[in-house]
Amino acid sequence: xxxxxxxxxxxxxxxxxxxxxxxxxxxxxxxxxxxxxxxxxxxxxxxxxxxxxxxxxxxxxxxxxxxxxxxxxxxxxxxxxxxxxxxxxxxxxxxxxxxxxxxxxxxxxxxxxxxxxxxxxxxxxxxxxxxxxxxxxxxxxxxxxxxxxxxxxxxxxxxxxxxxxxxxxxxxxxxxxxxxxxxxxxxxxxxxxxxxxxxxxxxxxxxxxxxxxxxxxxxxxxxxxxxxxxxxxxxxxxxxxxxxxxxxxxxxxxxxxxxxxxxxxxxxxxxxxxxxxxxxxxxxxxxxxxxxxxxxxxxxxxxxxxxxxxxxxxxxxxxxxxxxx
Ligand code: PEP
Ligand code: MG
Numbered sequence: 001x002x003x004x005x006x007x008x009x010x011x012x013x014x015x016x017x018x019x020x021x022x023x024x025x026x027x028x029x030x031x032x033x034x035x036x037x038x039x040x041x042x043x044x045x046x047x048x049x050x051x052x053x054x055x056x057x058x059x060x061x062x063x064x065x066x067x068x069x070x071x072x073x074x075x076x077x078x079x080x081x082x083x084x085x086x087x088x089x090x091x092x093x094x095x096x097x098x099x100x101x102x103x104x105x106x107x108x109x110x111x112x113x114x115x116x117x118x119x120x121x122x123x124x125x126x127x128x129x130x131x132x133x134x135x136x137x138x139x140x141x142x143x144x145x146x147x148x149x150x151x152x153x154x155x156x157x158x159x160x161x162x163x164x165x166x167x168x169x170x171x172x173x174x175x176x177x178x179x180x181x182x183x184x185x186x187x188x189x190x191x192x193x194x195x196x197x198x199x200x201x202x203x204x205x206x207x208x209x210x211x212x213x214x215x216x217x218x219x220x221x222x223x224x225x226x227x228x229x230x231x232x233x234x235x236x237x238x239x240x241x242x243x244x245x246x247x248x249x250x251x252x253x254x255x256x257x258x259x260x261x262x263x264x265x266x267x268x269x270x271x272x273x274x275x276x277x278x279x280x281x282x283x284x285x286x287x288x289x290x291x292x293x294x295x296x297x298x299x300x301x302x303x304x305x306x307x308x309x310x311x312x313x314x315x316x317x318x319x320x321x322x323x324x325x
Contacts, residue, residue, distance in 0.1 A: 030071060140179070
C-alpha cells in the first residue's frame, strides 16, 4: 500500500467532481522537512515552533530561532509554511520554563496567553520570523486565541518589530499573512469579528474538540467517549465553514481528524477545501478524495446533520457512503 500511495505523490488532489483540495502537512522539526517533497504535500499548514523549545535544554536565543526558521523555509523550497507562534503550556511541557503548578493546565497559562504576558519572548520570536522570511512570504498564526483583542495585541507588537527591523535596514517579508487558530469555543461567537481581523483561520480540532466536549484529550478514559464525527462537533465545524464563506476568509483545519481518511472525507463534505495532516496521511487521504464526489456526499451529510434521527450515527452513515462509493 505504501508503494501505491507513493505513486500518488505527483497526482493532483482533485475530487471526482473537480474540487482541487489543498493538502498540507504538519511539522515541527527539520527532520520533518524531507517529507514535504516525499509526500507531495502543498505546504506545511502547521509548523509547531514550540518543538525547538521542547527539545532544547535552554531557551533558544533569537538568533537560533531565526536560523532555524530560515532553514525551514529554505528546505521547504518555495512551498508555503505556516508558522504557529509558541504554544507552550498545557500538554506541551518546556522543562526550563516551569510555571506554577496548575490544577487545569489545559485551561491555564499557555500559548498566546503566556506570550502576551511575556512580550519579550513573543517579540523575540516575531522578530526571528520576520527576519528569517525577509524578501519572502511569511505566514504565521496564533494558538489558543480566546478573544479577538488578543490578536490585535499581537499585531501591535508585530508592528513595533516591523518598525524596528526596517529602521535597522533589514529587508522585510514581501508579504505577511496573519492567521488565528480556532481552538477555544468562545471564538465561535466572534466569528465575524475574528475573520475581519485575520487573513485566514485554522481550526485546531484537537483542542476545539477537547474544549467543546469537555474531555481531556490526554485522558484515555474519556477521550474516546464522544465522536468527532458526531452531530454536535460536525455542526460546529459547519458553522465555521459557513462563516468563512460569508466573510471570504480562507478556513483550514490542522487537527488529527484531518489525518484519517473517513474524517477527512467528512470535512470535505462539510465544505473544507484545505486541510493539514501528518505527512504519512497525505497518501491515504489523497487516495480517498480522488474517488470522492463531494456534491453527492455533501447532500447526504448535510441532511444527516440537520436530522437527528435517533439510532443513526453520522459515522455509520459516512462509513456506508464510503463503502458504497
Ligand atoms: C489542535 O489543537 O488541533 C492542534 C492542531 O494543535 P496541537 O495539537 O498542537 O495542540
Ligand atoms: Mg492545539
